[in-house]
């Protein structure tokens with residue numbers, strides 16, 4: 544186990560000013576420690592964090608970038624054609640979710656090391672003796688990576704300034720319950736993390752599709768289903784961080800705006816599924832962004848969500864709903880079984896011809 548405070552002290556001593564990135568639950572303590580010290584820079588996409596680090600390097604400063612191995616794919620373009628190309632070498636700290644972990648991590652978990660090798664990015668297992676020093680030495684020549692292979696690698700650090708729970712806001716599960724209750728035969732697609740896990744617990748059915756990986760792709764996935772599934776209505780439930788990760792997809796979605804699609808964003812201003820890390824420096828402006836792209840219904844209670852979804856069911860036309868929620872989920876929230884995830888595309892296709 545790595546002493547998280549000492550690790551951050553060592554980073555600072557080496558000249559790192561900031562730790563930028565997108566969270567992974569394996570990196571929770573490290574991000575908490577950085578946030579407690581005011582040196583965490585939240586980004587909504589791993590590639591953006593790398594580009595920021597490149598900018599900092601151009602200005603003579605150094606940032607480390609944190610990400611999950613699933614986020615490496617978002618990071619490849621700036622990693623190879625910005626940070627590496629121009630010698631703006633950056634230390635990556637990668638939460639390396641494992642092969643035997645949840646199904647969505649299997650391929651990337653096995654691919655990370657060969658992939659980094661192909662890119663000529665040296666990597667080190669974070670818990671190995673002297674790993675940080677070795678990775679740091681490489682920065683003269685390359686970007687380099689520390690792989691964090693376990694959720695217990697970093698010693699836990701509590702977050703000092705937890706956000707105040709806004710008691711009047713609904714919880715995610717309350718909203719999902721009303722959506723499930725008025726879905727009728729509509730398809731329900733849910734985003735990465737707690738949203739899919741909660742929907743699975745509330746009401747599992749073959750017409751549900753749990754998009755457990757590919758964070759940020761829900762709107763495009765839902766649009767593909769809606770446009771090819773005839774009159775079948777589609778209700779998509781996204782998270783704010785996931786929506787922000789590929790905000791460009793929302794632009795396209797609002798241009799396509801299939802009549803049979805209702806796209807709902809639940810905004811808790813955080814990455815709750817990986818530990819509640821913030822996704823922005825200030826209060827969310829996502830409603831304004833959504834509303835600018837397409838007139839968006841703001842629903843403040845479960846009852847208002849129900850009303851809006853029922854209206855969509857009665858008179859299908861592209862509908863966008865924004866719901867401000869508070870963080871909070873069952874500590875022992877089950878996950879859909881692996882067999883279900885492996886087989887869910889087949890199950891869905893049979894149920895939604």
Ligand SMILES: Cc1ncc(C[n+]2csc(CCOP(=O)(O)OP(=O)(O)O)c2C)c(N)n1
Pocket residue numbers: 565566567568611613614615617734735736737738756757758781782783784785786811813814815816817
């Ligand atoms: C590309 C990528 N980066 C990071 C992750 C790790 N991750 C899984 S869920 C999640 C947070 C999602 O936040 P949000 O969409 O706001 O939903 P919430 O968890 O708050 O319900 C993150 C960062 C991931 N799965 N994929």
